[in-house]
Amino acid sequence: VITYTIVIDALCKSGRISDAYHILEDMLKAGCPPNLVTYNSLINGFCKLGNMSDAMELLKQMTENSCSPDIFTYNTLIDGYCKLEKAWEGYKLMKEMSDLGCEPNFITYNTLMDAFVKAKKFSEAFNVALEMLDSDCGPSRFSFNLMIDMFCKVGQLEIGYELFQLMTDRGCVPDIYTYNIMISGACKANRTDHAMQLLERMCEAGCPPDIITYNAIISGLCKGCQAHEALELYEVIRSAGLCLDIVTYSTLIDALCKIRRMDDAERLLREMESNGCPPDVVAYTIVIHGYCKANQLDKSLEFFSELLEKGCVPSLITYSIIIDKLCKSGRVSEGCMFLKTMMENGVVPDAIVYTTVIDGLCKSDSYKEAYEVYKLMKETGCAPNVVTYNVLVDKLCKTGRLDEAIQMLEVMEEEECFPD
RNA sequence: AUCCUUUGAGAUCA
Numbered sequence A: 001v002i003t004y005t006i007v008i009d010a011l012c013k014s015g016r017i018s019d020a021y022h023i024l025e026d027m028l029k030a031g032c033p034p035n036l037v038t039y040n041s042l043i044n045g046f047c048k049l050g051n052m053s054d055a056m057e058l059l060k061q062m063t064e065n066s067c068s069p070d071i072f073t074y075n076t077l078i079d080g081y082c083k084l085e086k087a088w089e090g091y092k093l094m095k096e097m098s099d100l101g102c103e104p105n106f107i108t109y110n111t112l113m114d115a116f117v118k119a120k121k122f123s124e125a126f127n128v129a130l131e132m133l134d135s136d137c138g139p140s141r142f143s144f145n146l147m148i149d150m151f152c153k154v155g156q157l158e159i160g161y162e163l164f165q166l167m168t169d170r171g172c173v174p175d176i177y178t179y180n181i182m183i184s185g186a187c188k189a190n191r192t193d194h195a196m197q198l199l200e201r202m203c204e205a206g207c208p209p210d211i212i213t214y215n216a217i218i219s220g221l222c223k224g225c226q227a228h229e230a231l232e233l234y235e236v237i238r239s240a241g242l243c244l245d246i247v248t249y250s251t252l253i254d255a256l257c258k259i260r261r262m263d264d265a266e267r268l269l270r271e272m273e274s275n276g277c278p279p280d281v282v283a284y285t286i287v288i289h290g291y292c293k294a295n296q297l298d299k300s301l302e303f304f305s306e307l308l309e310k311g312c313v314p315s316l317i318t319y320s321i322i323i324d325k326l327c328k329s330g331r332v333s334e335g336c337m338f339l340k341t342m343m344e345n346g347v348v349p350d351a352i353v354y355t356t357v358i359d360g361l362c363k364s365d366s367y368k369e370a371y372e373v374y375k376l377m378k379e380t381g382c383a384p385n386v387v388t389y390n391v392l393v394d395k396l397c398k399t400g401r402l403d404e405a406i407q408m409l410e411v412m413e414e415e416e417c418f419p420d
Numbered sequence B: 001a002u003c004c005u006u007u008g009a010g011a012u013c014a
Helices: A002-013 A017-029 A036-048 A052-064 A071-083 A087-099 A106-118 A122-134 A141-153 A157-169 A176-188 A192-204 A211-223 A227-239 A246-258 A262-274 A281-293 A297-309 A316-328 A332-344 A351-363 A367-379 A386-398 A402-414
Strands: none
Touching (some): A002 A036, A036 A071, A071 A087, A087 A122, A106 A122, A122 A141, A141 A157, A176 A211, A227 A246, A262 A281, A281 A297, A281 A316, A297 A316, A316 A332, A367 A386
16 A cells, blocks of 8 residues: 555656556555555545546545545645635635544644735635634644734834734744745835844844845835935945845845836846846846836836847836836827737736726727726726726826716725725 | 755836
């Protein structure tokens, strides 16, 4: 059995699921009954391929063969659902296993929390965190890191700090992830002062900052309009013996763009190239955005071509930035054309690009066309957000079409999109 | 045999 199981697991991990399944059939024929681990390995194989129906089928089959699923089985299945963005199915399965007398462990909770956070379902994630803390599953350092991160992401720094204390009390030693998560959280909440304190604290705790730590701080400083301070860190990083990575460079380039030092930004882009760190889409997009803000659309378009020449694939954000600038430079029809090109290149528009175009059309007095785009976005299953409605309502109000504006507010209410 | 967490780019507003 062990030999068979090892082979099955290896086949599953290299994606050869049907071969693995044949071995299971051979085992059954040869009168060598698969054990729990055999089934778990195969279920994991199906789950990793996103084939939940076959995975669930195996769950049934193993039960019939008097092999009861254990915590590994359920965790594997829950993770399978989570990776398919069906965290709710995973959550239901957790309740089910609990009812069947198999208590979830910290891995079960970690899996679900991570999935809910990635789907931005924070209240659900919060709920799972509470269930975990209430249980006696003994959350791991990993669990605490996940929880702290999710509270930081919703701006609840204080809870993050409390959890930091709690984990220490429970004998979990904070690691570099913990510190980086908290530093990034503090930076995002515009508390670079806290971030700096944490930086000192981690050094004292014998956990030296890494490039990710500095990247987080640089990004925080840039957001707080302290681009100059961010640029000073360049030297600090060097003297700490760390290498700048692609994120450091892009963040610094963004800082330079924000203070309109486009020449320096461009120089740094060239420098990263010669330092063996070739710019990616994000780096190019930052420069493109910088030139847009500096009213040099021609330069932006030059960098757009360069990006294509270098074999980078423009992202939704790259397109959005150029579309926005085209619209705002009175070249709305070109903006619309660009949107079309983008879609032809297989990039699926989101609410932000649609809103960008709608805004462009509104501002060029083409409410009718704007409304057409709004309808199109709804037809394609893209939900308009508050900003979309703000743009439309603003235009209606400014042109004295108050009745239609009020109607629009009613639509918002129907869609549970609440005015801000 | 199961989770693998932290850092960079986009839209409205007097």
